[in-house]
Amino acid sequence: MRLASKARTTRLISLVPLVDVMLILLIFFMVTSTYLDLDMVPMVDRAGPDAALPLPRPVDGQTASAPLLIRLGADGRAYVRGVALNPASLTIAIKARLAELTDAQIIVLPSAHASVQSLVSLMETASAAGATALRVVRLEEAP
Amino acid sequence: MKLRRRDARPATETIVALIDVVFFLLIFFMLVGRMDATSPFDVIPPRTQAGADMPGGGITVTVATDGRLALDGKESERDPALADLFVRLKADPGLLVRVNAHRDARLGDVLPLVAEIERLGAGRIIFVVTPEAL
DSSP: OOOOOOOOOOEEEEEEEEHHHHHHHHHHHHHHOOOOOOOEEEHHHHHHSSGGGOOOOSSSOOOOOOOEEEOOOTOOOOOEEEEEEHHHHHHHHHHHHHHHTTOOOEEEETTTTHHHHHHHHHHHHHHEEEEEEEEEEOOOOOO | OOOOOOOOSSOOOHHHHHHHHHHHHHHHHHOBOOOOOOOSOOOOOOEESSSOOOOSSSSSEETTSSSOEEEEEEEEEEHHHHHHHHHHHHOOOTTTTEEOOOOSSSSSHHHHHHHHHHHOOOOOOEEEEOOOOO
């Protein structure tokens, strides 16, 4: 007598729950994600390399170690010693100051009415000119 | 003559290709996406070529053109927002504070805020910017 052996069938694992979970995750990430290309500019970094920079000292006149003071007007233009400068002229002025003193500080005194974009553009110009020590200061009302 | 009937079960369509595509899309969205609190008002960050890569984590302070504030996507008055920030900075002194100010916002609204946040104990404050194409 010959016994017929049962055909060996491999049990298939259902992939449908896996697809369900992945689709839910996919939809979640598609809905919650934002696709903005954003960068950053550090404003305060106490642990950074600039943290040890000395605070600028008040000076009576233009001395060898005096920082270069750039005023940022309400119109978004940079003023050095009362003269409005375009970005190209500002770059030349900063480079000239850095040529005199390589670690010269650049102090930016912005108007309260200037825009954030004008300050960021000024910082970008200064950075491109080679400035490494840049501080933004503002005037506060006396208590 | 007896004809054998074919199996009535429908042929199983392979879903392996579907899983491949869905998995690929899932990984794509997980990698390129950035989960963040959305701002309650429109904010267009300033453009610059001098920006660095944005670090993850931290808390976001959003400043609108008219000076309105939002803390992690929730609009708030200045004093409650700063009080909330103070509590969070006390719990985590190394907390990164991102200032996402509209490019047309007045510095008179933004810089005092940054100074105030620094006074509260924040050691790392960054400006959110948009990279400008060269």
